Amino acid sequence: MTNRTIRIWALIHKWTSLVCTLFMLLLCLTGLPLIFHDEIEALTAEDTLPHMPADTPLKTLDEAVASALATYPGERPLFLSFDEDRPVVNVTTGPDARPPVSRMHISAIDLRTTRILADLNDDNGFMHVMLRLHVDLFAGLPGELFLGFMGFLLFVATLSGVVVYAPFMRKLSFGTVRAGRSARLKWLDLHNMLGIVTLMWVAVVGLTGVINTLSVPLVAYWRANELAAMIAPYDGKPVPERFTSVDAAVRLAMDAAPGMRPQFVAFPGVRFSSNHHYAVWLKGATPATRQILTPALIDAETGAFTDMRSMPWYMLALRLSQPLHFGDYGGLPLKILWAALDVLTIIILGSGLYLWVARRSQSHAAAAGLDAVAGEAAE
Amino acid sequence: MKPRTRLPLSTIFAIPAAIALVTGTGLVVALLDDGLVDAVSWAALSVPILAAVWSWRRRER
Structure with a gap:
């Protein structure tokens, strides 16, 4: 890599990080209790x-x-x-x-x-309060999408961070933390070390978080396409005045899908169903298939079985993004590890902010940017 | 330990790539089953944390 490419990646890292850091600190702090909400x-x-x-x-x-x-x-x-x-x-x-x-x-x-x-x-x-601050900043869908964009910036900051890691480490062995000289060098090394070891976790939790913020548009898209195809014969019918038995609808759905269990029923007219149907969302009974939901549609006026189709890939991605973001799929030990990695991420964010402030408050000589720090890093 | 020469990228990224691979495996396997597989993911996700602790403990004072 030339110095020019490195400088560009360093700029990308700096600006994507700066824009999202405060929001990411908020997400990490509010996420900590949410890990243990159960x-x-x-x-x-x-x-x-x-x-x-x-x-x-x-x-x-x-x-x-x-x-x-x-x-x-x-x-x-x-x-x-x-x-x-x-x-x-x-x-x-x-x-x-x-x-x-x-x-x-x-x-x-x-x-x-x-x-x-x-x-x-x-x-x-x-x-x-923690949940709303974490999900949408009390601002509904715009808040959700905004945090999703901040998560995307975090992902770009993580990738560019990996690129700029290389020039820092040209003459240092993995995991070096020079704590005995300046505070800035200590925090620089810690930032680099923590950033690179938590890379995969931060990338996965960040990206799945972004996917979760797209839940509303993705479900709307599913409803307008997949669901519309399933209920084409019912197109334009209003929500029935009276609904048939929900108990019978669930039994009918379970009979149609042996080995599956109902997760939830969406009543006619709501976001997860059609205007005319009960949607009985069935899940697999084994851990591997538990996340995979299959909606069965039951006519809420006649009680007849209409259709059942497995979810398209984007709904599956949305579904799998939940456990991978929440960390709630491997018992309490997994949650504790999640919390530890969350704390490490807070240290990365805080040290990144500190390094930026410390560099700014220094003389203009340091404004030469990464080259100066890289030189110092390599001695 | 301070290498004298410039390290090649393959050396710089060897351990980070291994940690990322182990972490990724740990994240996925716990989705597949309960029980023993959960323990595998606990071990795998401990790796980045232990690497951080190890680095901090051997810091140059």
């Missing part, structure tokens, strides 16, 4: 399941939905999701088919009694 929420959980005999019969899903609607009169059902390991369903209701999340109500319902265990509408709590 554990934190379990500490404060109010919805402990009352003890009942193991063979207590379960009520139907329709009764569970009715129970939620009785609590929020005038609303309509939007989603019904299944708890992994207990007889509990979570019913989401709202004033219309596509309300903002802030106007939705989520009830956790004990399927044995249809009693509401807890309403999951806590939108003032600490974890909620």
Whole structure:
């Protein structure tokens, strides 16, 4: 590489980093508690399941939905999701088919009694604030896409960081940290060392984060293309006045897909279904196929099975981006490693900012840029 | 240890590439199954952290 190419990559590294660093610090800090949201929420959980005999019969899903609607009169059902390991369903209701999340109500319902265990509408709590700061800065879709762009800049900063790593390390062995001379040299070495060892994790968590911010447009695209093709005969039909049994719809979907389990049901009209159908989203029963969802469409007016198709590649990418970003797919030890890598990333961001400030406050001689630092690095 | 001559790129990036490969493997395998495979991913994702700790412990004071 010529000095000129190196200088260009150094400029790319500097500016992409500078633009995204403060947002990335915010994302790393808010992400830290979010890694452990299951554990934190379990500490404060109010919805402990009352003890009942193991063979207590379960009520139907329709009764569970009715129970939620009785609590929020005038609303309509939007989603019904299944708890992994207990007889509990979570019913989401709202004033219309596509309300903002802030106007939705989520009830956790004990399927044995249809009693509401807890309403999951806590939108003032600490974890909620962390989540919103992390996802959209309280700004909805524009906020989400903005953070996605910041994540893209982080990815470019990471790649350019790898390129400029080489000239620094021409005469240094891997992992050298010269802590005994100037503070700036110590932090430069630490920045380089931490940056290069966490490279793959930062790249994967960054990119999957970017993909997650594209969730809304990707689902809209899926709805306009794949879903539209599946329901072509129903084109233009309005949302039915009354829905057939959701319980029967789920059973029909499970019969059509042996070996799969329902993850959630989207009611007619919502983002994840058509205007005329229940979409029963089924997941595989093994860890490898758990992330792969297959929507089965059931006519909500007649109760007939309409179609079932596996997800297109971009929906699969979106789906797989969730665990790879959250780190919640390998038990508590994986979450702890995630947190440790997150802290290392905070040190990289902070040291990068420090190096920029330290360089700026120096004499103009240092403004020669990377060459000067590279010279110092190589002695 | 300070090499006298300029190191070739293959030397500069040998260990970083190995760490990246191990990290990437660790990230993917835990998706595939539960149980033993999770332990493999824990070991793999410890590698970048241990490399950082190792570098810091042998820093030149």
